[in-house]
Amino acid sequence: MKGTSMYHEQFDAVLIGGGVMSATLGTLLGELEPGWRIAVVERLDEAGSESSSAWNNAGTGHAGLCEFNYTPRRADGSVDVSQAVAIGEQFAASLVLWAHLVSAGRIGEPQDFIRPVAHAGFGRGPDGVAHLRARWAALRGHPLFAGTEYSEDRAQLADWLPLMFGDRPDDGPVAVTRSTQGTDVDFGVLTRRLLTALRSHGADVRLGQQVTSLERDGEAWDVGVRDRRTGAPGRLRAPYVFVGAGGGTLPLLQQARVPEVRRYGAFPISGRFLRTADPDLVAAHGGKVYGHAAPGAPTISVPHLDHRTVEGREHLVFGPFAAFSPRFLRTGRLSDLLRSVRPGNLPVLAASARDNRSLMAYLVRQLAQTSEGRLDALRTFVPRVEADDWELVTAGQRVQVLKMSGGRGAMVGFGTEVVTSAGGSLAALLGASPGASTAAATMVDVLATSFPGRMAAWAPRLAEIVPSAGGAERLEPAELLARAQAARRVLRLDEATGGPREDLA
Numbered sequence: 001m002k003g004t005s006m007y008h009e010q011f012d013a014v015l016i017g018g019g020v021m022s023a024t025l026g027t028l029l030g031e032l033e034p035g036w037r038i039a040v041v042e043r044l045d046e047a048g049s050e051s052s053s054a055w056n057n058a059g060t061g062h063a064g065l066c067e068f069n070y071t072p073r074r075a076d077g078s079v080d081v082s083q084a085v086a087i088g089e090q091f092a093a094s095l096v097l098w099a100h101l102v103s104a105g106r107i108g109e110p111q112d113f114i115r116p117v118a119h120a121g122f123g124r125g126p127d128g129v130a131h132l133r134a135r136w137a138a139l140r141g142h143p144l145f146a147g148t149e150y151s152e153d154r155a156q157l158a159d160w161l162p163l164m165f166g167d168r169p170d171d172g173p174v175a176v177t178r179s180t181q182g183t184d185v186d187f188g189v190l191t192r193r194l195l196t197a198l199r200s201h202g203a204d205v206r207l208g209q210q211v212t213s214l215e216r217d218g219e220a221w222d223v224g225v226r227d228r229r230t231g232a233p234g235r236l237r238a239p240y241v242f243v244g245a246g247g248g249t250l251p252l253l254q255q256a257r258v259p260e261v262r263r264y265g266a267f268p269i270s271g272r273f274l275r276t277a278d279p280d281l282v283a284a285h286g287g288k289v290y291g292h293a294a295p296g297a298p299t300i301s302v303p304h305l306d307h308r309t310v311e312g313r314e315h316l317v318f319g320p321f322a323a324f325s326p327r328f329l330r331t332g333r334l335s336d337l338l339r340s341v342r343p344g345n346l347p348v349l350a351a352s353a354r355d356n357r358s359l360m361a362y363l364v365r366q367l368a369q370t371s372e373g374r375l376d377a378l379r380t381f382v383p384r385v386e387a388d389d390w391e392l393v394t395a396g397q398r399v400q401v402l403k404m405s406g407g408r409g410a411m412v413g414f415g416t417e418v419v420t421s422a423g424g425s426l427a428a429l430l431g432a433s434p435g436a437s438t439a440a441a442t443m444v445d446v447l448a449t450s451f452p453g454r455m456a457a458w459a460p461r462l463a464e465i466v467p468s469a470g471g472a473e474r475l476e477p478a479e480l481l482a483r484a485q486a487a488r489r490v491l492r493l494d495e496a497t498g499g500p501r502e503d504l505a
C-alpha cells in the first residue's frame with residue numbers, strides 16, 4: 001500500500017470533469033456535507049466547454065413536452081407516456097434546484113442560463129398526426145402537461161409558427177401541440193455558475209488539469225493529474241471519486257481496470273446542425289419544434305427546429321445530422337476510438353455491428369448526405385429555404401456505450417447508466433440521453449448508489465432542494481407542479497413565453 005504520503009493532496013470527494021454533471025453533483029454534496037473537501041478536476045481551461053457548452057448541445061430543457069421518442073406508440077395505436085412523465089418530473093427537480101440556488105444568490109440572474117420558449121410537437125402525414133394526437137390525449141390529464149394545446153387547423157398553426165406554416169403549400173395532414181412551459185437552457189453558463197458558487201464555498205476547482213490515472217489504493221482512490229500547460233504532475237487522494245468526464249469517462253474506467261466495464265465498448269457519433277441568425281427568420285419562429293423520426297430511423301434522428309438564445313444573440317437551429325469522428329471529446333484525440341478497443345470488448349463491438357444494422361445504415365446515409373439533402377430535410381419544416389441563410393455547425397460528441405444485453409450488442413447511449421465500483425466508492429456516468437436537463441435527478445441517483453447509508457440522513461434536505469428524485473420522497477403530481485411553478489417564478493420563466501413576435505403575426 002502506498003499510504004498517504006506527502007505528495008498526495010487529500011479530499012473527501014474528487015469529481016473528474018467540469019461539465020454539468022460534476023458541477024451538479026458537487027453542488028449537491030456541498031449542500032448535504034458542507035464540511036467536505038471537494039475537488040473538481042477539468043482538463044480544459046474553461047469548464048462547461050465540451051458537451052455542456054451551449055453550441056455543443058441543442059439547449060432543450062427536456063421535460064417531455066414535445067419529444068415523440070419519449071412517447072412510443074404501441075401496436076394498438078395507443079401511446080406509452082411513462083418516459084415523458086418521468087422526464088417531466090426530472091426536469092421539475094432541476095428547476096427546483098436551480099431556483100433554490102438563484103434565491104440564495106449563488107448563481108446570478110436566471111435569464112443568463114434559462115429562458116422560456118414554447119415547446120411544440122409536429123406531426124406530419126396520417127401516422128405522424130395520429131401519433132401526436134394520441135400523445136397529447138394521453139398526457140393532457142397530467143398536471144405537468146396541463147395547458148398543452150393541440151391543433152390541425154393551418155390558420156392556428158400559422159399563428160403559432162409563422163415560419164413553418166405561414167406560407168406552406170398543402171402537403172397533407174399536419175398537426176402541432178404547443179406548450180408554453182418549455183425552456184431553452186445554456187448548460188455551459190449554468191455549469192460555470194455552479195462551479196463558481198462551489199469554489200466560493202471552499203471547493204477546489206482546478207482547470208487545465210488532465211486526469212491521467214485512477215487507481216484503487218487501500219480504502220481510497222489515487223487520482224493522477226497532469227497540468228496541461230506546464231506538464232507538472234500531481235496526485236489527489238479521496239475515498240470517493242465520481243467520473244463525470246463525458247466522452248472521457250470510458251477510457252478512464254478502462255485505464256483504472258474497473259471490472260464492471262471490462263466488456264463495454266464505445267462508438268462516437270457527432271451531431272451537426274444548420275444554423276441561422278437572420279433576424280427575419282429568427283423573429284418568425286418562436287419555438288422549439290420536435291418532429292418524428294422517419295420510419296425505420298433511430299431516435300437520435302428526431303429532427304427539430306429550435307429558437308435559441310446564446311450569449312444574448314438569437315438563432316434558429318435545425319438538426320441534428322449525424323456525423324462521424326473517432327474522437328471521444330470534441331477536443332479529444334483521433335486515436336480515441338482505436339485506443340478503446342481491448343480484447344475484453346472485441347466481442348461486444350462485433351455483436352453491436354451485427355445487431356445495429358439499421359443504425360449503421362442510417363449513419364452511412366447521413367455521412368453520404370449532401371448539403372442539398374440537408375436543406376431538403378429542413379424544407380419539411382420550413383417550406384421556403386434560402387441556402388445562403390444557413391451554415392452547418394458541428395455540435396458535441398455523443399459517445400454511445402456498447403454492451404451485451406439479452407445476447408445482443410446494444411447501445412446504451414440513448415439512456416444513461418450509472419456505473420459503480422469498489423463498493424460505491426467510484427461512480428461514473430455513461431450514456432448521453434436525456435442529458436443535461438435531468439442532471440439534478442441523475443445526480444441524486446448517483447448519491448443513492450454511492451452513499452446508500454447516508455441517504456436517510458440526507459433525505460429531508462434533498463426533499464427541499466431536489467423533490468421527487470432518486471432517494472427523495474416522490475411527490476404527488478399536483479404537489480410537484482406547485483413546486484415547479486414556484487421555481488418557474490423565481491427563474492422568471494413566466495414573464496415572456498417564446499412565441500412569434502407581435503409585429504410579425
Ligand SMILES: Cc1cc2nc3c(=O)[nH]c(=O)nc-3n(C[C@H](O)[C@H](O)[C@H](O)COP(=O)(O)OP(=O)(O)OC[C@H]3O[C@@H](n4cnc5c(N)ncnc54)[C@H](O)[C@@H]3O)c2cc1C
Pocket residue numbers: 016017018019020021022041042043044047048049050051052053056057058059060061062187209210211212244245246247248249252270271272320329395396397398429432433434435436437438
Ligand atoms: C448533439 C447533442 C445535443 C444534445 N442536446 C441536448 C439537449 O437539447 N438537452 C439536454 O438536456 N441535453 C442535450 N445533450 C446532452 C448533454 O449535452 C449532455 O448530457 C451533458 O452535457 C453531459 O454533461 P457531462 O458533464 O456528463 O459531460 P461534458 O459536459 O462533456 O463534461 C465532461 C468534462 O470532462 C472533461 N474531461 C474529460 N476527460 C477528462 C480527464 N481525463 N481529466 C479531466 N477532465 C476531463 C471534459 O473536458 C469535459 O469538460 C446533447 C448532447 C449532444 C452531443
